Amino acid sequence: xxxLARRLGGRLPFGLGxxxxxxxxxxxxxxxxxxxxxxxxxxSMPVFFPDDASLHLANLWLIYLIAGIGFYFMFGLAGRFxxxxxxxxxxxxxxxxxxxxxxxxxxxxVVSIAVSVVLMTVFGLLLRRVEEFYFAIATLALxxxxxxxxxxxxxxxxxxxTRFDIPPITILGQRLATEMAAFWAILGFVVxxxxxxxxxxxxxIRRQTLAARDRRIxxxxxxxxxxxxxxxxxVFGSVLGAVSGAILGAWQSVLTTDVFGIDLAVGLFxxxxxxGSESLWGVIIGSAIVVFxxxxxxxxxxxxxxxxxxxxxxxxxxxxxxxxxxxxxxxTRFFPRRWEVAAGRGGDGSLESAPPWFKGSGVAPVEPAxxxxxxxxxxxxxxxEVSVAFGGVxxxxxxxxxxxxxxxxxxxIGPNGSGKTTLLNAICGIVPYSGTVLVRGRVTPxxxxxxxxxxxxxxxxxxxxxxxxxxxxxVLVGSADREFTGLTGAWxxxxxxxxxxxxxxxxxxxxxxxxxxxxYHETPxxxxxxxxQRLLEIARGIVSDPEVLVLDEPSAGxxxxxxxxxxxxxEELAVGGLTILVVEHKIDFVDRICNRVVALEAGRVIAEGTxxxxxxxxxxxxxxxxxxxxxxx
Amino acid sequence: MPVGGIPAQxxxxxxxxxxxxxxxxxxxxxxxxxxxxxxxxVAVATFIAVLFSAIAFAGVLSLVALGFVVxxxxxxxxxxxxxxxxxxxxxxxxxxxxxxxxxxxxxxxVTIAVLFLAGVALERLAYAPLRRASDIAVVLATLGIAIxxxxxxxxxxxxxxxxxxxxxxxxVVHVGGANISEQRLMIVVVVLxxxxxxxxxxxxxxxxRQMRSLATDREMAMLVGVRVNGMATLAFxxxxxxxxxxxxxxxxxxxxxxxLGFNVMLLAFSAAVLGGFGSLTGILVASLVVGLTQQVIGxxxxxxxxxxxxxxxxxxxxxxxxxxxxxxxxxWRV
Numbered sequence: 001x002x003x004l005a006r007r008l009g010g011r012l013p014f015g016l017g018x019x020x021x022x023x024x025x026x027x028x029x030x031x032x033x034x035x036x037x038x039x040x041x042x043x044s045m046p047v048f049f050p051d052d053a054s055l056h057l058a059n060l061w062l063i064y065l066i067a068g069i070g071f072y073f074m075f076g077l078a079g080r081f082x083x084x085x086x087x088x089x090x091x092x093x094x095x096x097x098x099x100x101x102x103x104x105x106x107x108x109x110v111v112s113i114a115v116s117v118v119l120m121t122v123f124g125l126l127l128r129r130v131e132e133f134y135f136a137i138a139t140l141a142l143x144x145x146x147x148x149x150x151x152x153x154x155x156x157x158x159x160x161x162t163r164f165d166i167p168p169i170t171i172l173g174q175r176l177a178t179e180m181a182a183f184w185a186i187l188g189f190v191v192x193x194x195x196x197x198x199x200x201x202x203x204x205i206r207r208q209t210l211a212a213r214d215r216r217i218x219x220x221x222x223x224x225x226x227x228x229x230x231x232x233x234x235v236f237g238s239v240l241g242a243v244s245g246a247i248l249g250a251w252q253s254v255l256t257t258d259v260f261g262i263d264l265a266v267g268l269f270x271x272x273x274x275x276g277s278e279s280l281w282g283v284i285i286g287s288a289i290v291v292f293x294x295x296x297x298x299x300x301x302x303x304x305x306x307x308x309x310x311x312x313x314x315x316x317x318x319x320x321x322x323x324x325x326x327x328x329x330x331x332t333r334f335f336p337r338r339w340e341v342a343a344g345r346g347g348d349g350s351l352e353s354a355p356p357w358f359k360g361s362g363v364a365p366v367e368p369a370x371x372x373x374x375x376x377x378x379x380x381x382x383x384x385e386v387s388v389a390f391g392g393v394x395x396x397x398x399x400x401x402x403x404x405x406x407x408x409x410x411x412x413i414g415p416n417g418s419g420k421t422t423l424l425n426a427i428c429g430i431v432p433y434s435g436t437v438l439v440r441g442r443v444t445p446x447x448x449x450x451x452x453x454x455x456x457x458x459x460x461x462x463x464x465x466x467x468x469x470x471x472x473x474x475v476l477v478g479s480a481d482r483e484f485t486g487l488t489g490a491w492x493x494x495x496x497x498x499x500x501x502x503x504x505x506x507x508x509x510x511x512x513x514x515x516x517x518x519x520y521h522e523t524p525x526x527x528x529x530x531x532x533q534r535l536l537e538i539a540r541g542i543v544s545d546p547e548v549l550v551l552d553e554p555s556a557g558x559x560x561x562x563x564x565x566x567x568x569x570x571e572e573l574a575v576g577g578l579t580i581l582v583v584e585h586k587i588d589f590v591d592r593i594c595n596r597v598v599a600l601e602a603g604r605v606i607a608e609g610t611x612x613x614x615x616x617x618x619x620x621x622x623x624x625x626x627x628x629x630x631x632x633x
Numbered sequence: 634m635p636v637g638g639i640p641a642q643x644x645x646x647x648x649x650x651x652x653x654x655x656x657x658x659x660x661x662x663x664x665x666x667x668x669x670x671x672x673x674x675v676a677v678a679t680f681i682a683v684l685f686s687a688i689a690f691a692g693v694l695s696l697v698a699l700g701f702v703v704x705x706x707x708x709x710x711x712x713x714x715x716x717x718x719x720x721x722x723x724x725x726x727x728x729x730x731x732x733x734x735x736x737x738x739x740x741x742x743v744t745i746a747v748l749f750l751a752g753v754a755l756e757r758l759a760y761a762p763l764r765r766a767s768d769i770a771v772v773l774a775t776l777g778i779a780i781x782x783x784x785x786x787x788x789x790x791x792x793x794x795x796x797x798x799x800x801x802x803x804x805v806v807h808v809g810g811a812n813i814s815e816q817r818l819m820i821v822v823v824v825l826x827x828x829x830x831x832x833x834x835x836x837x838x839x840x841x842r843q844m845r846s847l848a849t850d851r852e853m854a855m856l857v858g859v860r861v862n863g864m865a866t867l868a869f870x871x872x873x874x875x876x877x878x879x880x881x882x883x884x885x886x887x888x889x890x891x892x893l894g895f896n897v898m899l900l901a902f903s904a905a906v907l908g909g910f911g912s913l914t915g916i917l918v919a920s921l922v923v924g925l926t927q928q929v930i931g932x933x934x935x936x937x938x939x940x941x942x943x944x945x946x947x948x949x950x951x952x953x954x955x956x957x958x959x960x961x962x963x964x965w966r967v
Contacts, residue, residue: 081769126952132768133711137902138951141944144899152937262895266780269773305784312777316770317762 021356023505024470024522025207030198033281038191045183055179061291062186063248066193068271068287069280070240073197075269076277077206078233079213081132084123084139085241085268086260087146091116092242093249093260094150094157097166100250105169109246116242120235128227143265147257161257166249182251189247193240196491197280200236203490203497204504207473209233210278211466218464221428222478222540223452232487263305270308273315276322278468285323355472355521357502358509378441379404380579381427381456381548386435387603388419388426395422396433397603403548409570409580411594411611415624419603420583421461424552427451427581428458439547457541461552463533465540467526471517474525474536475508480544511543512536515569531562538569542578549573551582555589567592587615599623678810683932684925685808689817691924692824693883697901698908698916699831700875705910706848707868710771714755714779716898717786718873722748722880723889724786727795737800745877752873756866764862783891792891799885820882827878828913844868848911900927903947907958919958922946 019027041058049055071085095115096108127138150157157163169176169185176185200206212219212226220226249255267290274289275282289311294304319326381403388396396419403410412420426433429444429451437444439454452458457478466474481504483489489497512518515535520528525536534554541549554570555563563586570593574580584590590597590611597614599607601623607614614620697719704712725747729740759774801815835841844864846854855861880894887893904923908915923943931939938945950958 079769081772130951130955133772134906134951134955136711136772137906138948140899141903141941141948144944145941145948148938148941266776269776273773302788303784305780306788309777309779309781309784312780313759313774314777316766316774316777317759320766320770 034194052179065287067241067244068283070237071268072283074234074237076272077209078230081136082139084143086265087143088238088241089245090260092245093255096246097249120238124231124234163255166253169250199490204485210468211477215464220448221458276324279324282322282324382438384436388433395419406577407574409594411590411597412583414600418600455547457546458550459537463537465525465533472521475539478540478543479504511539515539548579681809681811685813687924687928689820691920692820693879695920696879698904700872701905704872708865713776716894717779717782718876719880720894722877723884726881748877749870749874752869756869794888794890797884903943
């Protein structure tokens with residue numbers, strides 16, 4: 001079997017593995033899978049769902065699937081721990097019911113979509129800075145309040161929030177009152193939902209949201225609007241919840257708030273966890289399990305919740321990547337991708353150097369934005385009297401420094417705790433500070449995202465790569481071109497999105513080639529060695545052609561060969577015109593790459609000059625060694 | 634069970650033992666306050682009864698909230714099974730009193746011990762295997778445990794609500810014309826004693842200091858040799874024991890049913906958030922605020938929304954002042 005796989009070049013037969021002429025993200029044949037799923041459900045209906053009772057279950061499954069896909073986007077992809085999807089289903093259900101009585105289902109549906117968009121945008125904006133647990137608690141509170149309001153609003157939701165009079169879906173005047181008619185209508189909704197979902201999966205949104213979910217600060221520092229994207233996915237997921245609720249009401253013709261209880265909330269978590277939190281297709285399996293399993297276990301009715309609980313607990317422990325992850329490991333076993341073969345799963349260790357879609361050459365340098373040594377009119381980066389205080393401690397005390405020339409490399413040295421990293425964090429807008437930071441004479445706004453947009457890229461002390469993304473995607477997140485990377489590009493302007501994406505791929509692949517990692521373009525970055533992760537971060541930093549690249553101890557944790565390699569790379573980048581601000585400890589590394597060095601001690605600048613001057617300065621020796629150390633040395 | 638809808642018994646806590654002379658239960662919102670039927674004396678008595686009810690409820694809430702916060706600060710985990718552990722406290726106490734026939738206070742002791750062990754088991758089952766997983770995975774696992782505990786209790790004891798006897802029967806104390814059940818007074822005393830004991834534990838013992846060091850700086854604590862894993866087990870045990878105690882204390886005042894703990898837990902969330910998730914004083918003050926809001930305002934002004942008022946406050950706090958309302962209060966930290 002493995003032999004067969006190798007002969008197939010590590011690809012599934014019949015092109016099922018995907019189109020090799022696209023980057024890995026876009027190889028997945030989502031449309032084919034979706035079509036196969038819908039046709040299979042439609043064809044299997046007479047076999048598996050022959051009577052109204054079983055068809056009823058199938059309908060319930062498809063309705064929950066819509067809410068589940070919405071939940072997948074907000075919880076699985078965006079990583080927002082939301083408990084309010086059941087409330088949104090209630091909002092959709094009751095709003096549609098209220099308007100449908102007079103004006104029909106479709107008017108009700110449109111109103112309920114509008115209501116949920118407004119409601120969740122406001123709520124999401126209020127909670128945009130709230131993290132994990134507080135977000136979970138806040139959405140739980142919203143659900144409680146919302147359900148209570150519905151129960152106390154008889155003119156809208158009916159007495160005790162019970163409605164018996166909900167008209168069914170109508171199409172061209174036909175009332176879809178039977179299970180069979182409803183089935184086709186619901187399947188139509190599922191197709192639409194899948195299409196909207198696939199458009200997002202096959203767009204820059206997927207990599208961005210996964211990056212932001214796993215490494216928020218690094219994503220912002222790469223220039224992403226994390227809050228904006230998470231808000232959009234949250235609202236989109238909520239709208240799917242509302243649509244699901246609207247269909248549920250029209251299909252049952254009855255609504256009570258009991259449906260939207262904790263059991264369903266937990267059921268949604270089970271759907272996404274069982275399915276695999278990073279796979280759209282996992283939700284289909286997950287929702288099928290949630291709907292059909294209890295039905296199969298009629299005899300064990302009273303154990304149903306117990307089984308749900310056990311599934312959730314052991315699912316998280318034993319199958320952290322869900323059914324989809326399980327499928328992925330099977331594919332890896334039998335149809336390994338090239339990097340998987342190379343990583344020791346039976347291959348000869350060779351990797352093709354460049355992807356087939358890459359038009360540049362494997363070693364082409366990124367075009368330098370500026371010639372070396374061309375004197376800028378105003379400093380590229382100017383730090384003016386910047387201070388950072390943590391409580392009563394002044395970590396950085398009125399530090400000023402300038403980077404005037406393209407291709408200049410300024411080293412920042414000082415003993416541990418002298419405020420080097422804190423100064424970098426201030427420059428990048430990660431910690432609050434007093435004073436001014438200017439890029440090309442303009443004051444930079446104090447948020448990582450705007451600092452990045454102003455032209456500063458940052459690599460962190462311990463490499464902050466986005467673990468669930470491939471190397472190429474990691475670099476793509478840093479692209480300066482952010483046109484059509486949002487919902488507009490995914491849903492409406494797809495041709496433009498594709499055009500910009502192709503340009504972005506080229507640029508990202510060139511940046512990967514620049515640091516020597518192009519052959520790992522399909523490899524998930526979490527599998528890279530520490531040294532390679534650092535190079536990857538530098539590639540992500542330079543892909544946007546920044547004014548200044550900020551590095552925090554780039555040689556830390558690297559061996560001699562890796563350090564030399566890194567110094568070569570930084571020298572080449574500087575010769576190409578890239579300006580670098582680097583915090584570093586290793587003396588020969590600093591000597592080699594830096595034109596100028598600033599020494600910090602206790603938050604203050606104590607020396608500035610060429611590396612040789614600074615190392616010889618008595619106050620620097622004293623800062624590192626202490627008075628006695630000098631006397632004895 | 635709807636996520637919304639705290640059952641009425643948590644609100645008034647008066648449904649089994651009327652504390653007010655039969656004349657008039659507080660009803661009808663603001664209008665009723667000035668209603669001529671209700672004489673001034675009765676109104677005052679009613680108010681005092683509601684006040685004591687609120688204070689006792691706040692005591693229980695503060696125990697639940699403390700359990701949350703102790704665990705959160707030692708492990709950075711929010712335990713969604715906390716409420717159901719509290720429910721379990723009620724059922725286990727019921728079992729030992731009514732089916733085993735232990736004396737009431739002995740049953741209380743056994744219950745708290747059982748719950749402590751349950752907490753330890755929970756740590757082994759849902760937290761230890763997930764130490765390398767994301768926080769979200771751990772929380773989902775606790776959610777799974779929560780559902781499983783509830784289902785398990787239902788299978789074990791059935792779904793009919795239980796009534797737990799109070800060690801004081803229906804004895805009452807007269808305060809300003811109102812009858813205050815001794816159970817409520819006991820709650821206040823027990824809560825004060827427990828909090829005193831916790832202060833001693835966290836400030837005065839090596840274990841307590843180590844646990845607090847985890848909350849301040851996990852990595853540093855590990856480096857200086859705090860046994861992080863052992864601490865997590867202990868924190869789960871203490872937290873769960875507190876939940877069990879809360880369940881034991883509240884059960885004689887309400888009907889014990891499967892949703893009891895989950896609903897109280899949501900209110901305790903509010904108290905913990907309002908208190909800033911850290912200071913003991915903050916938690917106590919916030920619990921009082923939640924208890925009073927829910928019972929006093931809920932009784933007189935917005936009856937239909939009594940249950941969700943604390944959530945509205947909590948939302949406002951999360952949005953406007955995420956560090957908590959009373960976090961600035963100095964005092965002991967857990």
